[in-house]
Amino acid sequence: xxxxxxxxxxxxxxxxxxxxxxxxxxxxxxxxxxxxxxxxxxxxxxxxxxxxxxxxxxxxxxxxxxxxxxxxxxxxxxxxxxxxxxxxxxxxxxxxxxxxxxxxxxxxxxxxxxxxxxxxxxxxxxxxxxxxxxxxxxxxxxxxxxxxxxxxxxxxxxx
Numbered sequence: 001x002x003x004x005x006x007x008x009x010x011x012x013x014x015x016x017x018x019x020x021x022x023x024x025x026x027x028x029x030x031x032x033x034x035x036x037x038x039x040x041x042x043x044x045x046x047x048x049x050x051x052x053x054x055x056x057x058x059x060x061x062x063x064x065x066x067x068x069x070x071x072x073x074x075x076x077x078x079x080x081x082x083x084x085x086x087x088x089x090x091x092x093x094x095x096x097x098x099x100x101x102x103x104x105x106x107x108x109x110x111x112x113x114x115x116x117x118x119x120x121x122x123x124x125x126x127x128x129x130x131x132x133x134x135x136x137x138x139x140x141x142x143x144x145x146x147x148x149x150x151x152x153x154x155x156x157x158x159x
Contacts, residue, residue: 010109017083025075028066034082035059037089054115061125077121084114
């Protein structure tokens with residue numbers, strides 16, 4: 001792949017994406033827009049085992065970070081992932097996506113660089129996510145009757 005994609009150029013593109021990501025890191029709406037676009041783009045990527053397996057985990061990690069469910073990760077790690085996502089959705093590719101077979105190689109190269117940078121954190125997140133406690137259900141107090149009980153009580157009073 002290094003003959004087709006210059007690794008230095010891919011790193012420069014990732015760095016541009018990281019700078020763009022750092023500018024929007026405190027804007028959950030913008031991050032969610034990027035994540036939604038990445039999910040659409042991911043459906044067009046060729047199936048490459050580790051890359052396509054890790055992309056949804058990366059998206060999930062960013063979502064958990066911006067919702068503050070998973071704050072254990074450095075903003076630099078999140079910026080690296082979002083930077084790669086921004087490159088994936090930008091139309092300024094090193095190789096046009098319209099070129100059959102090789103058009104996605106630059107996207108894959110930039111994504112692979114980002115993945116290499118965040119792999120340990122991604123593994124830690126995956127373990128946390130698999131073992132996290134289930135979200136707590138709303139706790140009902142005894143003074144608040146179940147919806148069915150309240151409805152039957154109203155029916156009895158009206159009779």
